[in-house]
Amino acid sequence: MTQxxxxxxxxxxxxxxxxxxxxxxxxxxxxxxxxxxxxxxxDTLLLNINFADLGHSFxxxxxxxxFFYESGIESFEHPGEIENLFFxxxxxxxxSITPIENQQLHSAVMVALYLTTSIxxxxxxxxxxxxxxxxxxxxxxxxxxxxxxxxxxxxxLYLSSKFxxxxxxxxxxxxxxxxAFKAEQVVxxxxxxxxxxxxxxxxxxxxxxxxxxxxxxxxxSLQFLIVDTLIPKNTKLMVANLNKDYKSGKPGVKESIDEIxxxxxxxxxxxxxxxxxxxxxxxxxxxxxxxxxxxKKLKFLGVSHESLxxxxxxxxxxxxxxxLTGGGGGGCAxxxxxxxxxxxxxxxxxxxxxLGYIVYKADMGVDGLSMSFSLDNRHxxxxxxxxxxxxxxxxxxx
Numbered sequence: 001m002t003q004x005x006x007x008x009x010x011x012x013x014x015x016x017x018x019x020x021x022x023x024x025x026x027x028x029x030x031x032x033x034x035x036x037x038x039x040x041x042x043d044t045l046l047l048n049i050n051f052a053d054l055g056h057s058f059x060x061x062x063x064x065x066x067f068f069y070e071s072g073i074e075s076f077e078h079p080g081e082i083e084n085l086f087f088x089x090x091x092x093x094x095x096s097i098t099p100i101e102n103q104q105l106h107s108a109v110m111v112a113l114y115l116t117t118s119i120x121x122x123x124x125x126x127x128x129x130x131x132x133x134x135x136x137x138x139x140x141x142x143x144x145x146x147x148x149x150x151x152x153x154x155x156x157l158y159l160s161s162k163f164x165x166x167x168x169x170x171x172x173x174x175x176x177x178x179x180a181f182k183a184e185q186v187v188x189x190x191x192x193x194x195x196x197x198x199x200x201x202x203x204x205x206x207x208x209x210x211x212x213x214x215x216x217x218x219x220x221s222l223q224f225l226i227v228d229t230l231i232p233k234n235t236k237l238m239v240a241n242l243n244k245d246y247k248s249g250k251p252g253v254k255e256s257i258d259e260i261x262x263x264x265x266x267x268x269x270x271x272x273x274x275x276x277x278x279x280x281x282x283x284x285x286x287x288x289x290x291x292x293x294x295x296k297k298l299k300f301l302g303v304s305h306e307s308l309x310x311x312x313x314x315x316x317x318x319x320x321x322x323x324l325t326g327g328g329g330g331g332c333a334x335x336x337x338x339x340x341x342x343x344x345x346x347x348x349x350x351x352x353x354x355l356g357y358i359v360y361k362a363d364m365g366v367d368g369l370s371m372s373f374s375l376d377n378r379h380x381x382x383x384x385x386x387x388x389x390x391x392x393x394x395x396x397x398x
Contacts, residue, residue, distance in 0.1 A: 003040040005372040006154040010136040011143035011198045012325050016264040023209040024261035032362040035134035035147035038384040039155030041126035048129040049112045052385040068117040079185040082114040111183045119156040131384045141326025146195035149183035165373045202368030206268045222364040225335035229307040235327025238303045256297045284338035288321040295323035303328035318348040
């Protein structure tokens, strides 16, 4: 049987959220939190989708998948049409699966069905099992959807021999990016493509609507605390409220958006030009100041939240800069940890945890798509489910 282990990082916006809607600059990065997919062929003619850390599994017989192939998925005008077909087949009693109440799980299954029946030929002689495990918080704006889409695309493309161990990595990334974007369309309708490109290629990106995406690396890693407030973000509402203020000409709104653009440009320039340890402390102080200023502008624009403000003020008392990331109104905050300020780190972590929030420590700008082909059928769905993230990382390295 054929097996592959795939790892994709999450992503986050470092500066420029909300201003991006007005064609301003955004700087984003991959995050050292990962989603893993262990994909394998089997002798049983089933598509099995196992979400190991969520405790949910779904199975489709090849007879059921035949209905998707017969519908001509490749001729769909939009990948999102898979959902309408799924509901139609379910209503007609052609699928044994019961309705999936959890919307995130439902979307994940739609992506798996779309990618499987688009990438794997109908004449395929083996069953397929897709096992998924993730340390990326769901629905937090940290790229879990893009990582999932890219991971499943990678696994299915390999199982169907669309690439092999000798294929240049640049070609693999391009192929995976194509399918991951289509999978993101299933979930988001009209995604920008930035998230999937970022998690696949790794490092940092600078982008603005209408301009080419600039991918780059920094000579020094950046470390942040990612703090999940556990309060669902509401990007759509935050964007709508800000747009109303922008269109009404509310004093200071346009100016703040322009200033956020300047912050992003300076953040990009500073990050890209850190060249040696002699200027590292100065550069990180500049990045800290920019993060602080960015948050002040976002708070003025009304997209922060009491929980986010608490994190920012707590971090500040310990000498750290923090800001919201993503849509705001809840969700996650970032706390920047300069190299020369790590002695007080445990204190700020404990105090933030004391507020009832979840804290992750992660590097930014990490490598993107990673794969391990040398599994030699030594692993199984059961061993994957019981493996720690550390174990999986070691498997990726071998």
